[in-house]
Amino acid sequence: MDPRIEEHAKILVEWSTEVQKGDMVVITASPLAHDLVIAVTKEVAKSGGSSIVLMQSGEVMRAYFDGANDETLKLFPKHMDALFDNCDVMIGINAPVNTKALANVDPVKIITRSKTNKEINDKVMTKRWVGTIHPCPTLAQQGNMSLGEYQDFAYNAMLIDWKNESKNWYLMKEHLESHDDIRFVGPETDLYAKTEGRIWIAGDGKKNMPCGEVFTAPIEDTVEGKIYFDIPFMQQGKVIEGVRLTFEKGEVVDFSAEKSEDVLKAIIETDEGSNKLGEMAIGTNRGIKQHTLNMLFDEKIGDTIHCALGMAFPDANGTNQSAIHVDMIKTMKEGEVTAGDEVIYSRGKFFYEK
Amino acid sequence: MDPRIEEHAKILVEWSTEVQKGDMVVITASPLAHDLVIAVTKEVAKSGGSSIVLMQSGEVMRAYFDGANDETLKLFPKHMDALFDNCDVMIGINAPVNTKALANVDPVKIITRSKTNKEINDKVMTKRWVGTIHPCPTLAQQGNMSLGEYQDFAYNAMLIDWKNESKNWYLMKEHLESHDDIRFVGPETDLYAKTEGRIWIAGDGKKNMPCGEVFTAPIEDTVEGKIYFDIPFMQQGKVIEGVRLTFEKGEVVDFSAEKSEDVLKAIIETDEGSNKLGEMAIGTNRGIKQHTLNMLFDEKIGDTIHCALGMAFPDANGTNQSAIHVDMIKTMKEGEVTAGDEVIYSRGKFFYEK
Numbered sequence: 001m002d003p004r005i006e007e008h009a010k011i012l013v014e015w016s017t018e019v020q021k022g023d024m025v026v027i028t029a030s031p032l033a034h035d036l037v038i039a040v041t042k043e044v045a046k047s048g049g050s051s052i053v054l055m056q057s058g059e060v061m062r063a064y065f066d067g068a069n070d071e072t073l074k075l076f077p078k079h080m081d082a083l084f085d086n087c088d089v090m091i092g093i094n095a096p097v098n099t100k101a102l103a104n105v106d107p108v109k110i111i112t113r114s115k116t117n118k119e120i121n122d123k124v125m126t127k128r129w130v131g132t133i134h135p136c137p138t139l140a141q142q143g144n145m146s147l148g149e150y151q152d153f154a155y156n157a158m159l160i161d162w163k164n165e166s167k168n169w170y171l172m173k174e175h176l177e178s179h180d181d182i183r184f185v186g187p188e189t190d191l192y193a194k195t196e197g198r199i200w201i202a203g204d205g206k207k208n209m210p211c212g213e214v215f216t217a218p219i220e221d222t223v224e225g226k227i228y229f230d231i232p233f234m235q236q237g238k239v240i241e242g243v244r245l246t247f248e249k250g251e252v253v254d255f256s257a258e259k260s261e262d263v264l265k266a267i268i269e270t271d272e273g274s275n276k277l278g279e280m281a282i283g284t285n286r287g288i289k290q291h292t293l294n295m296l297f298d299e300k301i302g303d304t305i306h307c308a309l310g311m312a313f314p315d316a317n318g319t320n321q322s323a324i325h326v327d328m329i330k331t332m333k334e335g336e337v338t339a340g341d342e343v344i345y346s347r348g349k350f351f352y353e354k
Numbered sequence: 355m356d357p358r359i360e361e362h363a364k365i366l367v368e369w370s371t372e373v374q375k376g377d378m379v380v381i382t383a384s385p386l387a388h389d390l391v392i393a394v395t396k397e398v399a400k401s402g403g404s405s406i407v408l409m410q411s412g413e414v415m416r417a418y419f420d421g422a423n424d425e426t427l428k429l430f431p432k433h434m435d436a437l438f439d440n441c442d443v444m445i446g447i448n449a450p451v452n453t454k455a456l457a458n459v460d461p462v463k464i465i466t467r468s469k470t471n472k473e474i475n476d477k478v479m480t481k482r483w484v485g486t487i488h489p490c491p492t493l494a495q496q497g498n499m500s501l502g503e504y505q506d507f508a509y510n511a512m513l514i515d516w517k518n519e520s521k522n523w524y525l526m527k528e529h530l531e532s533h534d535d536i537r538f539v540g541p542e543t544d545l546y547a548k549t550e551g552r553i554w555i556a557g558d559g560k561k562n563m564p565c566g567e568v569f570t571a572p573i574e575d576t577v578e579g580k581i582y583f584d585i586p587f588m589q590q591g592k593v594i595e596g597v598r599l600t601f602e603k604g605e606v607v608d609f610s611a612e613k614s615e616d617v618l619k620a621i622i623e624t625d626e627g628s629n630k631l632g633e634m635a636i637g638t639n640r641g642i643k644q645h646t647l648n649m650l651f652d653e654k655i656g657d658t659i660h661c662a663l664g665m666a667f668p669d670a671n672g673t674n675q676s677a678i679h680v681d682m683i684k685t686m687k688e689g690e691v692t693a694g695d696e697v698i699y700s701r702g703k704f705f706y707e708k
Contacts, residue, residue, distance in 0.1 A: 021425075024433040029409065031385030034451070037409065038417045045421025050431040055383065055391065055409035063392045067399025071375075077404040079378040082436040097388070 001035060004155045008132070008209075009039035012091055013047055015162055016130035016206050021048030023088040030057040033095035033134040040091060049089070058101030058237070065105045065113075073112045077120070084123050094296070095134040099142050103237035107266035110236050111324070115271065118323040125314065132158070132209035133296060142234075143292030150292075157210040157287045157297060165212075166204035168352045169284050172214045172344065175351065176200040179340030182218065182280055184305050186335025188228035188244070191307070193218030193280060195339075199316045203284075203300075212285025212300040217318020221250035223277050227307065229328040234293055238263050243328050250276050252309070267309060273322030278312035281305060282337055282345060283329075295327050303333050303348060355389060358509045362486070362563075363393035367401055369516055370484035370560055371443045375402030379443040382408040387449035387488040394445060403443070412455030412591065419459045419467075427466045431474070438477050448650070449488040453496050457591035461620035464590050465678070469625065472677040479668065486512070486563040487650060496588075497646030504646075511564040511641045511651060519566075520558035522706045523638050526568045526698065529705065530554040533694030536572065536634055538659050540689025542582035542598070545661070547572035547634060549693075553670045557638075557654075566639025566654040571672020575604035577631050581661065583682040588647055592617050597682050604630050606663075621663060627676030632666035635659060636691055636699060637683075649681050657687050657702060 044051040140150035180196040203211040232241040242258030252275040285300035311325040312318020337345040398405040494504035534550040557565035586595040596612030606629040639654040653660040665679040666672020691699040
């Protein structure tokens with residue numbers, strides 16, 4: 001086995017989720033992640049935990065959507081609920097067998113299912129959890145690389161000294177929490193929100209692997225202005241591109257997308273919280289050099305900000321309880337992030353890089 | 355997709371487990387069974403159920419055994435227990451990534467783990483459940499065939515009209531239940547047991563797919579005599595061959611194996627019930643023409659009998675509660691099965707084939 005897989009597993013179990021003796025662990029993974037599942041299972045056992053593995057794949061989901069009617073989509077999976085009720089740690093491994101498996105499913109069906117499962121997803125958020133990927137041909141293809149290149153790309157971003165790397169991100173958190181608001185300014189963009197009483201979280205690889213972001217949940221009804229997300233992203237098997245949003249009193253009052261506007265519309269109309277921001281964030285990982293149509297990596301790039309429609313992380317003191325959480329990213333090489341009277345980032349440099 | 359996979363899925367969901375609206379379904383499968391998982395998921399959704407998939411593989415188990423110490427092996431997986439507590443149906447799909455993954459694990463470790471999980475396995479037995487295989491290169495290799503040949507072999511045994519095929523097996527059940535004992539006679543073999551008050555079960559594809567056997571749990575302390583199991587079988591990744599057992603008052607008082615006697619010894623010494631029979635059975639499936647080192651198929655062959663050490667099926671009124679259930683098979687082409695004064699099978703023919 002590639003020793004990088006074993007190192008990756010060690011980071012997930014020891015650093016990200018800190019598995020302890022007696023822990024009940026759920027691993028979710030597609031068939032393509034079998035090697036990492038093997039390595040993680042061994043690390044969990046060495047730590048004295050007990051793991052079981054849920055097989056997840058877009059093709060299986062697709063078959064479900066093909067077979068399920070509306071009543072079935074609304075059937076609460078109480079067996080899955082019981083499983084997560086009784087787990088301490090969730091390690092989610094993404095290694096899609098086909099990133100487009102859900103491309104031609106009615107977005108309304110996907111969102112109905114998200115609503116049905118919301119309670120379970122909320123539950124997982126209260127556990128120790130981490131989301132990661134396992135390098136596989138589909139992710140390499142999506143990122144426009146060979147598998148070997150993609151493995152180098154991914155492990156370079158993940159196999160680092162997280163404790164040391166994240167020190168500056170904790171410094172940024174402190175600076176941001178000393179102010180009461182946040183502002184993103186750049187091409188076609190001027191977005192403002194109040195953040196008083198909200199927690200800024202330094203993403204140090206405990207929940208996402210790789211990580212490298214500092215984020216909060218803005219005060220829901222204070223988001224004002226407009227923003228242009230220039231980096232494409234995937235949702236429901238489709239690429240969404242060139243999203244423009246305008247906010248008044250926290251709500252989306254105008255939206256457009258250059259590609260897949262129908263998916264964007266379905267997202268915004270999901271529920272009460274889905275037309276408000278649940279997250280505003282600054283990417284800080286200098287090790288990720290290019291976009292790969294994979295949010296886990298793209299939103300961490302050091303010269304970007306991102307915002308998410310929908311659910312806020314309770315740890316940030318956010319209140320948005322939407323069933324969805326959809327991140328969108330903007331390059332900031334020509335932009336500026338300010339908090340109160342302090343410049344946090346300007347045109348390629350963080351304040352701690354001056 | 356091979357239409358036989360879809361037909362297989364339909365049989366599992368509609369005939370074997372009779373999935374109903376609202377059913378909570380657990381599918382267990384290795385990565386190699388992904389295609390059948392897709393097909394089963396769609397059928398379950400069409401029936402109005404909700405399914406989740408547990409990924410199981412010998413290599414993952416091997417990693418677990420490599421990492422776990424004795425304390426960890428004894429840690430009860432309460433998340434898995436909660437999952438099965440809340441499920442109605444279990445569909446187990448065997449498609450090993452490597453049939454020898456556990457070959458070099460200490461048998462004692464495997465048995466310790468079996469004991470830890472016994473309560474959960476007992477629970478699954480009270481649900482609607484079926485065990486099946488998905489044709490894959492490893493099973494073909496084990497059966498000494500190409501994948502294409504193995505697919506033909508397996509689907510010929512599985513894609514049949516189970517309702518009609520099983521009529522003679524129900525007739526055999528009636529005949530057997532009209533007597534109070536069972537006797538297997540053949541080369542190096544004369545095994546007797548009382549069966550009064552026990553249920554003979556006609557295996558009609560509800561629990562095993564393929565099926566084709568009529569079996570009971572003998573009265574535990576009445577098993578007397580000796581038997582020679584001439585067909586090799588696998589346990590814990592090892593081939594066990596040429597097993598000879600002698601019983602007195604239901605207990606194994608002498609045993610030997612021509613190959614892997616150490617594994618046989620560990621099995622017999624597992625717990626209180628593991629040195630007694632939990633099952634005596636007659637294979638009735640005329641569609642299976644050759645041994646493939648796979649118990650699911652081999653024990654169903656029409657000219658064999660088999661016995662299992664360990665756990666009895668509660669439905670048969672058996673009381674053996676062992677953590678293990680290990681089947682062993684004997685060719686009967688030169689043998690005879692009698693119940694009371696009736697010949698049930700003799701040298702190649704069942705009574706209903708006369």
